[in-house]
Amino acid sequence: MTTIPSETVAVQLGTRTYSIEVGSSLIGAPSTYQALPRGSGAVVVTNATVGALYAEQLAAALRTRYAQVETILVADGEAFKNWQSLQAIVDALVVARADRSTTVFALGGGVVGDLAGFAAACFMRGVPYVQVPTTLLAQVDSSVGGKTGINHAEGKNLIGAFHQPIAVVADVDVLATLPPRELVAGLAEVIKYGAIADDAFLAWIEANLSALLAGERAALAYAVLRSCQIKASVVAADERESGPRATLNFGHTFAHAIETGTGHGTWLHGEAVGCGMAMAADLSVRLGLIGPAHAERIAALISAAGLPLRAPDLGVERYLELMRMDKKAAAGELRFVVLEGPGRAALRPVDARTVIPTIRAFVSERRASAS
Amino acid sequence: MTTIPSETVAVQLGTRTYSIEVGSSLIGAPSTYQALPRGSGAVVVTNATVGALYAEQLAAALRTRYAQVETILVADGEAFKNWQSLQAIVDALVVARADRSTTVFALGGGVVGDLAGFAAACFMRGVPYVQVPTTLLAQVDSSVGGKTGINHAEGKNLIGAFHQPIAVVADVDVLATLPPRELVAGLAEVIKYGAIADDAFLAWIEANLSALLAGERAALAYAVLRSCQIKASVVAADERESGPRATLNFGHTFAHAIETGTGHGTWLHGEAVGCGMAMAADLSVRLGLIGPAHAERIAALISAAGLPLRAPDLGVERYLELMRMDKKAAAGELRFVVLEGPGRAALRPVDARTVIPTIRAFVSERRASAS
Numbered sequence: 001m002t003t004i005p006s007e008t009v010a011v012q013l014g015t016r017t018y019s020i021e022v023g024s025s026l027i028g029a030p031s032t033y034q035a036l037p038r039g040s041g042a043v044v045v046t047n048a049t050v051g052a053l054y055a056e057q058l059a060a061a062l063r064t065r066y067a068q069v070e071t072i073l074v075a076d077g078e079a080f081k082n083w084q085s086l087q088a089i090v091d092a093l094v095v096a097r098a099d100r101s102t103t104v105f106a107l108g109g110g111v112v113g114d115l116a117g118f119a120a121a122c123f124m125r126g127v128p129y130v131q132v133p134t135t136l137l138a139q140v141d142s143s144v145g146g147k148t149g150i151n152h153a154e155g156k157n158l159i160g161a162f163h164q165p166i167a168v169v170a171d172v173d174v175l176a177t178l179p180p181r182e183l184v185a186g187l188a189e190v191i192k193y194g195a196i197a198d199d200a201f202l203a204w205i206e207a208n209l210s211a212l213l214a215g216e217r218a219a220l221a222y223a224v225l226r227s228c229q230i231k232a233s234v235v236a237a238d239e240r241e242s243g244p245r246a247t248l249n250f251g252h253t254f255a256h257a258i259e260t261g262t263g264h265g266t267w268l269h270g271e272a273v274g275c276g277m278a279m280a281a282d283l284s285v286r287l288g289l290i291g292p293a294h295a296e297r298i299a300a301l302i303s304a305a306g307l308p309l310r311a312p313d314l315g316v317e318r319y320l321e322l323m324r325m326d327k328k329a330a331a332g333e334l335r336f337v338v339l340e341g342p343g344r345a346a347l348r349p350v351d352a353r354t355v356i357p358t359i360r361a362f363v364s365e366r367r368a369s370a371s
Numbered sequence: 372m373t374t375i376p377s378e379t380v381a382v383q384l385g386t387r388t389y390s391i392e393v394g395s396s397l398i399g400a401p402s403t404y405q406a407l408p409r410g411s412g413a414v415v416v417t418n419a420t421v422g423a424l425y426a427e428q429l430a431a432a433l434r435t436r437y438a439q440v441e442t443i444l445v446a447d448g449e450a451f452k453n454w455q456s457l458q459a460i461v462d463a464l465v466v467a468r469a470d471r472s473t474t475v476f477a478l479g480g481g482v483v484g485d486l487a488g489f490a491a492a493c494f495m496r497g498v499p500y501v502q503v504p505t506t507l508l509a510q511v512d513s514s515v516g517g518k519t520g521i522n523h524a525e526g527k528n529l530i531g532a533f534h535q536p537i538a539v540v541a542d543v544d545v546l547a548t549l550p551p552r553e554l555v556a557g558l559a560e561v562i563k564y565g566a567i568a569d570d571a572f573l574a575w576i577e578a579n580l581s582a583l584l585a586g587e588r589a590a591l592a593y594a595v596l597r598s599c600q601i602k603a604s605v606v607a608a609d610e611r612e613s614g615p616r617a618t619l620n621f622g623h624t625f626a627h628a629i630e631t632g633t634g635h636g637t638w639l640h641g642e643a644v645g646c647g648m649a650m651a652a653d654l655s656v657r658l659g660l661i662g663p664a665h666a667e668r669i670a671a672l673i674s675a676a677g678l679p680l681r682a683p684d685l686g687v688e689r690y691l692e693l694m695r696m697d698k699k700a701a702a703g704e705l706r707f708v709v710l711e712g713p714g715r716a717a718l719r720p721v722d723a724r725t726v727i728p729t730i731r732a733f734v735s736e737r738r739a740s741a742s
Contacts, residue, residue, distance in 0.1 A: 327495045331411035
């Protein structure tokens with residue numbers, strides 16, 4: 001396998017600035033970790049599936065830098081992004097005699113990254129951690145920006161912390177072992193960056209969709225790099241999501257309702273985001289912000305990527321209830337990220353009456369045939 | 372009861388700067404809360420004991436500012452500063468339909484403040500909170516500086532976050548209902564400020580000890596004010612405890628071992644700190660940093676305040692094991708805040724062999740008679 005030259009994206013956050021390295025043959029290379037602080041040791045948090053594939057090569061590389069390297073296994077799946085898993089990681093850190101200078105490595109997808117990152121945020125009120133994302137979704141989204149957390153029965157990521165990693169290692173080689181369903185789910189977030197911030201990138205995705213779906217590494221590497229560049233610039237401008245960062249949640253208010261309403265783990269996050277983006281685009285049309293052709297273009301790309309366009313029938317009232325629990329909601333008022341044009345998005349309050357037709361349209365049989 | 376004029380201490384932390392108001396008749400006065408952001412409501416977290424005394428007057432005052440005011444009760448005592456209580460608060464915030472703009476009010480001692488503060492730090496990745504401390508210990512220490520957290524079986528405050536309150540309301544009237552044992556425990560932290568930062572304040576405490584023990588409000592108000600001034604200046608210089616803030620942990624490495632070793636809640640935190648400060652002063656003498664007369668002066672004041680000088684006999688090995696789990700320890704090396712002179716302290720690595728004689732001296736019968 002040829003090596004793709006690695007590229008670096010800096011997330012500019014003052015004293016907490018860090019680099020995302022995007023490339024191939026990164027995980028097992030000692031040079032990847034050379035600039036990290038040594039501290040008193042390293043702890044790798046992973047799950048059994050990913051761990052079997054990559055934990056040993058990561059640990060071997062880390063042993064060239066850290067005197068002590070321990071591994072902690074967590075259960076695999078969104079349903080385990082909960083209090084119990086968080087406590088299990090903390091207990092394991094205590095057993096591993098971790099201290100304030102121990103670096104935690106999150107090796108896995110979004111669940112491992114969010115869990116390990118939140119454990120790193122809480123343990124001794126904060127220890128350093130490195131994201132080593134192994135899914136496309138995690139490489140382009142969850143590993144960057146410092147959002148960590150766990151789910152609550154009534155809301156996704158309802159409990160958590162902003163805790164920036166000290167580095168992100170996005171090795172596209174690992175995407176070769178990713179189940180096709182997860183690769184497709186990751187493409188939802190890639191499409192999102194095009195939709196909200198860069199219409200030329202959206203056109204690039206449209207033109208290169210078959211290469212991406214075929215797992216061509218050069219195409220994936222560019223998709224990861226451009227996605228990380230967009231996310232890094234948004235996060236640098238608004239770390240705590242008081243303004244522009246909220247646009248990264250395009251499609252996510254609907255998506256979180258789908259995920260919570262069907263039980264975390266039934267839908268993949270990316271699948272829910274795919275459907276949610278089509279719904280948010282439809283809502284944008286109903287608000288008169290964009291024309292129907294642009295919403296159709298977004299929906300067509302989502303569908304061509306293999307993402308669902310039909311939403312689960314939770315009932316309109318349950319959708320509204322779940323969306324009112326969304327972190328973007330305020331005083332019971334619904335707020336959505338809507339499109340204002342190609343590559344432009346904004347957070348807006350939307351009346352429930354305006355949202356209901358969108359929900360109805362997407363849970364109907366009719367929508368299934370559109371996909 | 373006459374009103375003591377209130378004084379304000381600012382904790383200077385840039386955009387997160389906030390005020391500590393020290394005075395009397397504050398909790399039930401609507402004016403106390405006039406400058407706070409309204410948001411979508413207020414949630415008071417308290418326990419049954421404190422709640423019975425002050426929750427209604429606090430809620431009545433808050434209703435003049437907030438459209439919605441809910442109350443959440445947590446169990447009373449250090450043993451309940453755990454995962455279960457944290458989850459219970461989060462669940463109750465969900466039930467109360469709290470959102471990102473809801474302000475949490477922590478009405479109680481250190482346990483309520485640490486728990487409610489940590490819940491506010493985690494809920495939706497951070498909501499604003501106000502500390503309304505009702506013990507002397509919480510007024511002079513735990514309510515100021517943004518340290519929040521819960522205990523782990525292997526270490527006190529092992530899990531937590533730095534999350535600054537948006538205001539602290541220290542109403543000395545509430546100290547009248549404080550059990551004498553808790554008033555005494557609070558004096559330990561007051562003595563600490565004199566020992567580590569202000570020898571003139573230490574002398575003032577010596578001269579006014581009987582007024583403080585008698586609960587005289589003017590004396591208590593000055594003790595709270597001066598303690599908060601010292602803590603505010605240390606926190607402003609070093610919010611995340613990378614340097615000088617560590618000196619606030621004078622006596623705390625021994626204290627945390629005593630608290631964890633005897634089971635959280637057996638010793639009051641202030642009692643453990645009292646004994647721990649005498650031990651740390653003794654250790655400072657053994658390191659040749661101060662003369663025995665200064666350590667004796669500290670021990671005499673601790674004893675005169677009614678605090679214990681004899682440490683529980685956990686066994687030397689268990690003490691060392693617990694102290695190696697301390698958050699200040701690094702790579703298994705023990706570190707202690709030691710005195711370097713009157714009003715001067717520093718964090719230093721100390722060899723276990725040097726610490727053992729101090730542990731032996733304080734667990735022995737001999738020390739009991741010194742108190």
